[in-house]
Amino acid sequence: MKISRRDMIQATAAAAAAAAxxxxxVPNPQSPVPKPKFFTPAEFALVDxxxxxxxxxxxxxxxxxxxxxxxxxxxxxxESFEKDQPERWRAGIKAVxxxxxxxxxxxxxxxxxxxxxxxxxxxxxxESDPKSxxxxxxxxxxxxxxxxxxxxxIGIHDDQQYKGNVIQPxxxxxxxxx
Amino acid sequence: xxxxxxxxxxxxxxxxxxxxDAVVVGSGAAGGMAAHVLTSQGMKVLMLEAGKKIPIEQELxxxxxxxxxxxxxxxxxxxxxxxxxxxxxxxxxxxxxxAFKHVFSYVGGWGGSDYVKDILVDEKDHPYTxxxxxxxxxxxxxxxxxxxxxxxxxxxxxxxxxxxxxxxxEDWPISYADLEPYYDKVDLYLxxxxxxxxLPHLPDSLFQRPNKLTAPEVKLRKSLATMGRTLTxxxxxxxxxxxxxKYRSKCFGRGACGRRPGGCDIHAxxxxxxxxxxxxxxxGNLTLRTNSIAHEVLVDPNTGKARGVxxxxxxxxxxxxxxxxxxxxxxxxxxxxxLLLLSRSRQHPNGIGNSSGHVGHNFCEHVMGPGxxxxxxxxxxxxxxxxDGKPGGFYVPRFRNLQDKxxxxxxxxxxxxxxxxxxxPDSAWGTPGFGGQFKKSVREHAGAFISMGAFxxxxxxxxxxxxxDPEVKDSWGIPVLRFHYEFSDNEKKMCEDxxxxxxxxxxxxxxxxxxxxxxxxTEGWSIHELGTARMGNDPKTSVLNxxxxxxxxxxxFVVDGSSHVSASCQNPTWTIMALAWRSCEHLADEFKxxxx
Numbered sequence: 001m002k003i004s005r006r007d008m009i010q011a012t013a014a015a016a017a018a019a020a021x022x023x024x025x026v027p028n029p030q031s032p033v034p035k036p037k038f039f040t041p042a043e044f045a046l047v048d049x050x051x052x053x054x055x056x057x058x059x060x061x062x063x064x065x066x067x068x069x070x071x072x073x074x075x076x077x078x079e080s081f082e083k084d085q086p087e088r089w090r091a092g093i094k095a096v097x098x099x100x101x102x103x104x105x106x107x108x109x110x111x112x113x114x115x116x117x118x119x120x121x122x123x124x125x126x127e128s129d130p131k132s133x134x135x136x137x138x139x140x141x142x143x144x145x146x147x148x149x150x151x152x153x154i155g156i157h158d159d160q161q162y163k164g165n166v167i168q169p170x171x172x173x174x175x176x177x178x
Numbered sequence: 179x180x181x182x183x184x185x186x187x188x189x190x191x192x193x194x195x196x197x198x199d200a201v202v203v204g205s206g207a208a209g210g211m212a213a214h215v216l217t218s219q220g221m222k223v224l225m226l227e228a229g230k231k232i233p234i235e236q237e238l239x240x241x242x243x244x245x246x247x248x249x250x251x252x253x254x255x256x257x258x259x260x261x262x263x264x265x266x267x268x269x270x271x272x273x274x275x276x277a278f279k280h281v282f283s284y285v286g287g288w289g290g291s292d293y294v295k296d297i298l299v300d301e302k303d304h305p306y307t308x309x310x311x312x313x314x315x316x317x318x319x320x321x322x323x324x325x326x327x328x329x330x331x332x333x334x335x336x337x338x339x340x341x342x343x344x345x346x347x348e349d350w351p352i353s354y355a356d357l358e359p360y361y362d363k364v365d366l367y368l369x370x371x372x373x374x375x376x377l378p379h380l381p382d383s384l385f386q387r388p389n390k391l392t393a394p395e396v397k398l399r400k401s402l403a404t405m406g407r408t409l410t411x412x413x414x415x416x417x418x419x420x421x422x423x424k425y426r427s428k429c430f431g432r433g434a435c436g437r438r439p440g441g442c443d444i445h446a447x448x449x450x451x452x453x454x455x456x457x458x459x460x461x462g463n464l465t466l467r468t469n470s471i472a473h474e475v476l477v478d479p480n481t482g483k484a485r486g487v488x489x490x491x492x493x494x495x496x497x498x499x500x501x502x503x504x505x506x507x508x509x510x511x512x513x514x515x516x517l518l519l520l521s522r523s524r525q526h527p528n529g530i531g532n533s534s535g536h537v538g539h540n541f542c543e544h545v546m547g548p549g550x551x552x553x554x555x556x557x558x559x560x561x562x563x564x565x566d567g568k569p570g571g572f573y574v575p576r577f578r579n580l581q582d583k584x585x586x587x588x589x590x591x592x593x594x595x596x597x598x599x600x601x602x603p604d605s606a607w608g609t610p611g612f613g614g615q616f617k618k619s620v621r622e623h624a625g626a627f628i629s630m631g632a633f634x635x636x637x638x639x640x641x642x643x644x645x646x647d648p649e650v651k652d653s654w655g656i657p658v659l660r661f662h663y664e665f666s667d668n669e670k671k672m673c674e675d676x677x678x679x680x681x682x683x684x685x686x687x688x689x690x691x692x693x694x695x696x697x698x699x700t701e702g703w704s705i706h707e708l709g710t711a712r713m714g715n716d717p718k719t720s721v722l723n724x725x726x727x728x729x730x731x732x733x734x735f736v737v738d739g740s741s742h743v744s745a746s747c748q749n750p751t752w753t754i755m756a757l758a759w760r761s762c763e764h765l766a767d768e769f770k771x772x773x774x
Contacts, residue, residue, distance in 0.1 A: 156601065162601055175392065177388065
């Protein structure tokens with residue numbers, strides 16, 4: 001029928017980019033805290049911060065925090081019909097907090113930005129073969145962040161600078177088959 | 179179980195006391211075409227559609243941005259789409275015992291599923307049994323034409339005369355020359371876009387202006403030409419220059435068709451209601467009744483001929499009769515077979531039109547799954563361009579077993595593909611890491627991938643069949659279909675070749691292959707089901723003659739994909755409509771002569 005039919009299979013596209021360290025991961029203490037529907041305020045703060053470390057602000061566009069990634073994830077989990085998904089998120093956050101205490105003796109949000117980066121780098125290292133609950137949580141929050149960020153206004157227009165979904169009254173864009 | 183509602187829409191006030199010239203069961207591509215041809219010949223037609231009529235433009239909302247939808251296009255909580263693994267690990271009926279409120283076929287799991295939740299059937303109301311099968315059904319006015327993929331291809335004598343070419347199966351009772359004038363009529367009446375290629379195995383249509391290609395597609399096209407293969411812009415059943423039809427607009431390249439399972443809210447893409455049914459209603463000769471589930475073709479006990487159709491109203495659950503001089507079945511390949519098998523009588527104990535025993539047999543379709551993805555290095559970091567403002571990307575027509583003879587399999591396959599920037603950067607899922615480097619990499623690679631997946635011919639085999647389940651019934655008490663179907667060795671060998679050939683073609687063009695998918699998707703995935711009431715010259719081995727007329731019952735016609743003798747590897751919708759046009763012209767002539 002069409003190519004999008006294959007979206008259901010796991011995406012085959014794999015970029016050849018190497019894993020690298022984030023450029024900056026400094027949280028903005030002035031950012032307003034919305035009242036979460038599913039997460040506790042502490043859980044929300046962790047998800048908000050970690051999503052913004054996964055897709056931070058750079059010269060091109062604002063990051064996950066500005067795009068409201070955590071708010072979108074929170075709203076979806078609050079209305080989730082399948083109970084295992086919200087439970088998985090909650091358990092994952094617990095696992096991250098346990099790891100944070102083990103590594104730095106503090107919660108994730110009480111840690112320094114450098115300590116957070118060390119933790120995130122550690123759980124991201126197992127991305128291709130996650131073993132621990134904290135490793136698995138990285139995959140969960142990364143995929144939630146990707147989904148929410150690249151469907152947001154900031155993701156579509158500022159970051160991707162998507163040119164479609166417009167009316168082309170004359171010639172279509174592209175090249176002739178000659 | 180659907181709740182009983184007594185509020186009837188105006189269409190339900192149709193006059194069932196009169197005898198219509200013809201009753202058409204189904205309102206998709208085939209039923210719509212039957213209505214168009216017969217009403218334009220002055221026949222009085224009643225159309226029965228099992229599903230409802232919905233305000234489709236409000237449903238599709240083609241240009242809605244993801245962020246303007248509360249769930250970014252996802253269906254509400256409690257809706258569930260059957261996943262690939264579920265189809266393969268479990269057995270139908272897949273929705274049995276499900277805790278979800280509504281269960282849909284896999285199409286409901288695509289991004290943007292909220293736009294099809296009222297188009298796809300709820301599997302809870304529509305069970306089926308037997309072997310694994312991903313059955314996608316749309317019960318509403320226009321059927322699956324509301325959400326079809328729009329690739330509109332012709333068949334050739336490599337398909338119609340396949341047995342002559344390689345010895346397998348049966349030839350069709352017609353050749354390309356018989357159907358060519360009707361393909362032309364479909365092209366002109368409905369509009370089709372494409373680029374002429376002069377290929378004997380994929381005849382050109384009367385094209386309106388084609389879609390454009392991306393730079394990587396031009397590069398692949400040039401490279402394939404040196405291999406004697408072709409990459410052509412997606413041949414779309416979409417009017418790009420407009421047609422004389424007040425219900426349809428020409429295509430403005432908005433591109434929503436590539437982003438969602440939903441259809442086109444300005445009806446530039448063909449759909450049966452605006453393309454065929456509404457214009458047929460404007461003749462004054464077409465009466466439409468929706469929510470009408472046909473479950474038996476009624477037989478005159480004296481003559482053995484069809485005298486009408488019995489149906490259940492999906493909303494009030496009452497049974498009604500529609501009387502007609504001719505019965506035209508166009509309920510889709512599988513539902514049409516089900517209806518024939520359900521229509522048992524003294525004269526037709528195995529189901530109407532089934533003296534051959536071939537109804538439900540010789541099932542065929544397209545096998546899919548294998549495909550490749552390539553990284554086009556010179557596109558990495560290229561500034562974003564408008565690449566998805568079109569109904570589809572490209573098509574690579576069949577190149578196997580035309581002049582050559584493959585050792586492992588007969589027949590062939592074609593590739594559908596696409597490339598460039600889209601609304602969502604799919605490569606993000608496979609980009610490792612996090613942070614600024616991740617974000618930059620996603621941005622730089624967003625438009626740099628090209629991918630294509632193959633659709634191959636599944637051989638028509640008698641032993642692949644569907645019959646009625648002796649126990650299981652749907653929500654209206656009608657026995658359901660039971661599947662006895664699986665891919666054969668020929669399909670599996672062909673799929674191995676698809677993956678290898680795809681890789682070879684990208685590499686030859688200097689494109690780095692970054693993904694090769696060898697998995698075969700579940701039977702049924704292509705939504706191109708065909709062959710359960712095939713045409714033929716011999717009434718002992720076929721159900722219909724070359725005009726899709728029952729060998730057994732001369733006033734019974736089956737004008738949808740069930741009549742196809744083989745699947746070919748080309749998408750079937752355009753052939754379904756050309757065949758229906760030809761058959762209904764013949765039908766109208768015979769009707770006027772009093773021969774039916």
